[in-house]
Each structure stands twice: as C-alpha cells, then as structure tokens.
Amino acid sequence: MDKGSTLSLTAVADEGYELDKVMAGEISVAMTAGADRTYTGTYQADANVTFVVTFKEKVIETVTINYAAPDHGAFTVKNGEADVANGSTVEKGSTLSLTAVANEGYKLDKVMVGQTEVTMTLGSDRTYTGTYKADADVTFVATFKAHSSQMFTVTIKESDNGVITLKKKGGEDIASGAQVEEGIVVSVVSTPNEGYILKELKANEEDILASKEFVVSANTEVSAVFSRGYKITLKECENGKVVILNKGIDPNAVPKQTILFVRAIPDAGYRLKTLHIGQLSSAKEIYSFYVSKSLEIYAEFEQGEPAAPEDGFLLEPEIEGQGAIAIEVDGEEYNRFPVLDLDEDKSCAIRVTPAAGWKLAELTANGVDVLEVKTFKVKLGENKIFAKFIPGEGTKYTVTIAPTENGTIALKDRTGKDIASGSQVFAGTELVVVDTPADKYKLDKLMVGEEDITRTKKFVVNADVTVRAVFVNDGASETVAAFGLRVYPNPASDYVLVQGEALANVQLISLDGRVVFATLADAEGFVRIDLASIANGTYVLVVNDKATKLVVK
Structure with missing residues (x-):
C-alpha cells in the first residue's frame, strides 16, 4: 500500500475477555470500545509496521439487587432481556429496566432507592416503566396508593393544511374539548391535505411524532404542523427497475428540499441506457437531487453487459434522515456516485452536509464506523456508505x-x-x-x-x-412599485410573497370573479401565499384598493 495510508483497525475480544492493547512497534494505538466486544481505531502507516494485539480476561464486578413484593401492585426488574430476581447480582454499571403494575383501583405512588425517587413513566393498563443504572448495591421500594378517578380536558389545536383526530386505544373517537380519564392511552390520526405531510406532532410540549399516541395525565392540547411534501412516482420499467436508496422515505409525501438518492437496477443481461428524473436524464445508475416538485422517475434499459463493479468501484450511498454525502478523491468531489476508475485501497474522504435542523449521528463505510475520521479505503466492487442524520442543531x-x-x-x-x-x-x-x-x-x-x-x-x-x-x-418606476406594492416572484409556481400596507386586506381573484384566497397582511405588510392549491392561470391580486396581475404557472 501507499506510504502514509490510513489503516482502519478492528479487534474483537472473545466472550469473557477484553482488549488489553494494540502495539505498533513501541507505539500503543488508541482503540475505541464499541458494541459486542468490538474495538476500532486507525493508524497512519508511514513505514513497515507489525501490529501486536493482546487481550486479557475481563474482571466482572457485580452488585446486588434487592426489592420486595409491594402491596396493591407488582414490581419487576430486568437486565436486558433477563429477569433479575430479588437478591441476585448483575454486572456493575448495568442499566436496569423497571416495571411497576398497579392493581385495579390503584396507581403508582413512587419507586425509591434510598432517598432518591426513580422517574417512572405511565403507560397503558396501569403500567409504569423506568430505568436505573446500578453502580452499587441497591434496594428498590415501590409503593402504590388508591386511585381516585380524575378527568382531564383534551383539546385539538386547529392546524393549517391538514387535520388531526383523536381516538381511545380501543377505537372510540374523542372530540376536542372532551373530558378523558387519567391513564387513558390516546392515539392521534393525522390527515394531511393533498401535497402536504405531517412534520410536527405534540401533546402539550411532548414530541409524539414517532409514536402518535400519549397517556392522559393532565389537561392536554394536541397540535400538529403540516408542511409541503411531494409525490415521487417510480414508474414500472422493462428489463429493470428504479429504487429509492433513502431509508424511511414515503414516495407519496417527500419533504421539500429532501436530497433523494435513486438507483437504476438492470435485469440480468441488460444495462442502463437512460435514467429519467422528471425532465432530466442521466446515464449514471445512481443519481441524487433536491426534491422541489412532484415528478416521475423511470429508466430505459438495453441489452448488454452492465458496468461491472469488478471493473471499477461503485460508491453506493444509503441515507437515513435529512442530509447529503459526497465523496472526495484527489481533490475532486463526486455527489452522483458513479463507478469510479480507482486503485484499490485508494483513500477517499466523505463530505457530509446535514439538512437544515439536522445533524450527523452515524457514518459507516463498508460496515466500519468512520464518524470521526470520515475517510475510508475503496475496495473492489461495491462500496456501501451509510449516513444517519437525526434532528439537531446541524451546520x-x-x-x-x-x-x-x-x-x-x-x-x-x-x-x-x-x-x-x-x-x-x-x-x-x-x-x-x-x-x-x-x-x-x-x-x-x-x-x-x-x-x-x-x-x-x-x-x-x-x-x-x-x-x-x-x-x-x-x-420610470414600474407600475406595482409606484404605489408601494411588491410582488415576487411573478410569474410564480410554489408560492408568492406580497409586501404592501400593514394589516391590509389581501385577495387573489380569478378572471371570472371568484375569490380563491383571502387574508390580512401582517404588521409589516407582508403576506406569503402558498400556491399548492391554486390552479395555473392569470389572477388579479388585490391589496386594499390596489391591484396588479399575478401569473401562476
């Protein structure tokens, strides 16, 4: 290999053992512990090197777990999937899962460890769950108390561009403003308008977008935010198919500005001729683009041998969440991921761009964690790059x-x-x-x-x-500017921004006299009109006593 190459090192200890050290001559290589007794690190090879890896028997320190059967309920402890009996031991530092189930007519009072109360979360069927890290011998004391039925008000905050409804877990509808008994599990059903997707869902300030349910424990307002989304249609192809590489993407509701990766896969004996993305076309099997409108994607294939991975190095991305990755080789950046003509073991850098409000959480190259180094060596055939983005501050x-x-x-x-x-x-x-x-x-x-x-x-x-x-x-000033009204862009497709008088009446009127949109400008005279539901054509935009033409296309 080339002098100065950065090597990726992996050491896996047998069960009951742990890594002692990795030596490169007289130098100890820093290794990071991961899951399943796996350790990873990197080393820059500036000269011939011999690695010496040693393992040692793992000394397991244990702590004792004590708890008694409480009155008016049950209390259990688990370490992973294993039940932990009263008086048994677990490895020091283990995170224990605690479950308390109240008898009918009772509810959990508290779970104590000495003078410390353990946080427990109410679920369905009078069940409470929590966790506790056992760094020393511990005794859990769980107590229950009589449950007096308490009713709380559950309301639905009105949403733009979609509606939400509430149901009890059994299926019974809950009207906004209804009184619901404490402990009831409420499911939220969202129905976005056409062209929109559910972006945020909260019960008071709790994010329930993933679960779409909550347990009633106080007066609760359920709110939703719907945002623009687009439909990506993957048309059926002859002699092959097109797939989306992004994980967790619903093709019927792709958020605007999502960086979408698609791949054309030919059947045996065929190769890609042309990949069509809306009005664009490409000869590359893997293509990435920003989603800004609904479109169709399909591929044409022809008989012949495909570009075989063994003749090059196919860089195949897999994206989870919102963000993009690119590969930099010798100062040249690739974000369309072609089959590259590279030397095996060539060092590549991974350039990561999280979407607005997202951050990178995981990054692997061919199964190896490269989150910190963001570099990898290409291997013959397919090179799989996986990036996971999660909501966060981002760049x-x-x-x-x-x-x-x-x-x-x-x-x-x-x-x-x-x-x-x-x-x-x-x-x-x-x-x-x-x-x-x-x-x-x-x-x-x-x-x-x-x-x-x-x-x-x-x-x-x-x-x-x-x-x-x-x-x-x-x-001479243009007509619109002359009386203080600004409209941009015009013609418009997705939206139009209007700026005029503060708190002005704003109307969009079709040429046959129908009012298709009406609102008030804000204190600065600003209005944003979403054109998703407005048909293409010419309209009259009226702001108080001023009017101008607006073209929607």
Whole structure:
C-alpha cells in the first residue's frame, strides 16, 4: 500500500475477555470500545509496521439487587432481556429496566432507592416503566396508593393544511374539548391535505411524532404542523427497475428540499441506457437531487453487459434522515456516485452536509464506523456508505447583505421570517431576496457570491455567503412599485410573497370573479401565499384598493 495510508483497525475480544492493547512497534494505538466486544481505531502507516494485539480476561464486578413484593401492585426488574430476581447480582454499571403494575383501583405512588425517587413513566393498563443504572448495591421500594378517578380536558389545536383526530386505544373517537380519564392511552390520526405531510406532532410540549399516541395525565392540547411534501412516482420499467436508496422515505409525501438518492437496477443481461428524473436524464445508475416538485422517475434499459463493479468501484450511498454525502478523491468531489476508475485501497474522504435542523449521528463505510475520521479505503466492487442524520442543531452559515445604493434588499425564509444581515442560518435553508428600488430605479443584478439569482431571487444556503444587489436608473418606476406594492416572484409556481400596507386586506381573484384566497397582511405588510392549491392561470391580486396581475404557472 501507499506510504502514509490510513489503516482502519478492528479487534474483537472473545466472550469473557477484553482488549488489553494494540502495539505498533513501541507505539500503543488508541482503540475505541464499541458494541459486542468490538474495538476500532486507525493508524497512519508511514513505514513497515507489525501490529501486536493482546487481550486479557475481563474482571466482572457485580452488585446486588434487592426489592420486595409491594402491596396493591407488582414490581419487576430486568437486565436486558433477563429477569433479575430479588437478591441476585448483575454486572456493575448495568442499566436496569423497571416495571411497576398497579392493581385495579390503584396507581403508582413512587419507586425509591434510598432517598432518591426513580422517574417512572405511565403507560397503558396501569403500567409504569423506568430505568436505573446500578453502580452499587441497591434496594428498590415501590409503593402504590388508591386511585381516585380524575378527568382531564383534551383539546385539538386547529392546524393549517391538514387535520388531526383523536381516538381511545380501543377505537372510540374523542372530540376536542372532551373530558378523558387519567391513564387513558390516546392515539392521534393525522390527515394531511393533498401535497402536504405531517412534520410536527405534540401533546402539550411532548414530541409524539414517532409514536402518535400519549397517556392522559393532565389537561392536554394536541397540535400538529403540516408542511409541503411531494409525490415521487417510480414508474414500472422493462428489463429493470428504479429504487429509492433513502431509508424511511414515503414516495407519496417527500419533504421539500429532501436530497433523494435513486438507483437504476438492470435485469440480468441488460444495462442502463437512460435514467429519467422528471425532465432530466442521466446515464449514471445512481443519481441524487433536491426534491422541489412532484415528478416521475423511470429508466430505459438495453441489452448488454452492465458496468461491472469488478471493473471499477461503485460508491453506493444509503441515507437515513435529512442530509447529503459526497465523496472526495484527489481533490475532486463526486455527489452522483458513479463507478469510479480507482486503485484499490485508494483513500477517499466523505463530505457530509446535514439538512437544515439536522445533524450527523452515524457514518459507516463498508460496515466500519468512520464518524470521526470520515475517510475510508475503496475496495473492489461495491462500496456501501451509510449516513444517519437525526434532528439537531446541524451546520450553520453566515449570510451577509452587502451595502447597496438606490435601493435596499432584505432576506426572508420560506415562512416569511426576516433574516437579518450577519445571521447564522442552517445549511439547506432556502432564502428569498426582497428588493425595493428607490424611486425611478430598478434592480439590475442580484448576486449570491458568484451566482446570479436576478431571475429567481432565491437561493439555498450551503456556505458563508454575501448577497449583493445593483440598482440602475429606470426612468420610470414600474407600475406595482409606484404605489408601494411588491410582488415576487411573478410569474410564480410554489408560492408568492406580497409586501404592501400593514394589516391590509389581501385577495387573489380569478378572471371570472371568484375569490380563491383571502387574508390580512401582517404588521409589516407582508403576506406569503402558498400556491399548492391554486390552479395555473392569470389572477388579479388585490391589496386594499390596489391591484396588479399575478401569473401562476
């Protein structure tokens, strides 16, 4: 191998043993303990090297677990899947699972360890669960008390772009504002409008998006947030198929700006001719793109031998959550993951870009954890890269507005929120530029870094950027600007931003006189109109006593 290559090391201890050390000559290599007695590390080979790996018998220190059968209920302890009997021992540091079940007419009072109360969570059927880390001998004392039926009010907060309904676990509907008995498990059923998906679901401040249920223990308001989603149709193909590589993606409701990875897989004896993604086409088997509208994907295949992995190195990504990965080889970046002509054991870097509000949690290359190093050696055939993103702070970049003459510009996100110059913005956030020329001037050029966005007036944040605008003399202001009304973009497809008088009445009227949208502007005169449910065509946009034409396409 090349001098200076970074080696990935893995040591697996037999049961009852643990790693003592890994030596490279006189140097001890740092190894990180993982699951199943597995240890991993890296080493830069700048010269010939001999690794010496030694293991030692693991000394298991134990602690004793005590508890008594309580009155008016039951109490059990588990270590993993194994039951822990009263008076038995477990390995020191074990995390124990505790379960308390109250008899009918009773509820859990508390579970104590000495003077410390263990947090227990109420589930269904009067069952409470919790965990406890046993770092020393421990005695659990569980007590129950008589349960007096208490009723709580459960309400549904009205949502835009969808509705939610509540049911008892048995299937009985619960109306908003109903009184529900303490301890009842409530399931939430969401029904998004067409083109939308459920993004947030809360019971008071508790996130229940994953479980879609909660246990009544107080007055509870259930709220939901629905966001735009798009349908990705994978059409049937002759002599092959197209699949989505992202995990956990519903093709009928893909969130906007998701980075979607698709792969064309030919049948035996066939190879890919063309992969079609909406209006785009590619000759590459694996393709990634930002989802910004509903579209169809299909592939054409032809007879012939496919590009065999043994003739190159297929870099196949698998993404869970919201984010993107790219491979950098010798300073060149690949995000479409072709079959690369590389030397085996060539070192590659993995570039990771979490979506807005997400962060990287796991990263593996060919089954090896590379979360810290973010590099790997390619091997002959398929190289599988797996990245898992979870909700979190994610990467932020600074967005700056350069000083302008003869006009001003402002930034807003897709919800209409103002973004001040110098703000830190999550990677992947789409921003809209609002330009306001001075009297008798017009916008001539709008730049984000080196990118010209004069036509679209929007961009996606993926680095520190500066937004610059150039205004030139127009001789006469455009009609809309003359009476203080701004509409952008126009023509529009997904949405339109309107800026006029504060708290103005805003209406969108079809040419046959129907009001298809009506609302009030905010205190700054700003309105965002979502056009998902608005048919293509020409409309009259009315803001108080002012009107202008809006084209939806």
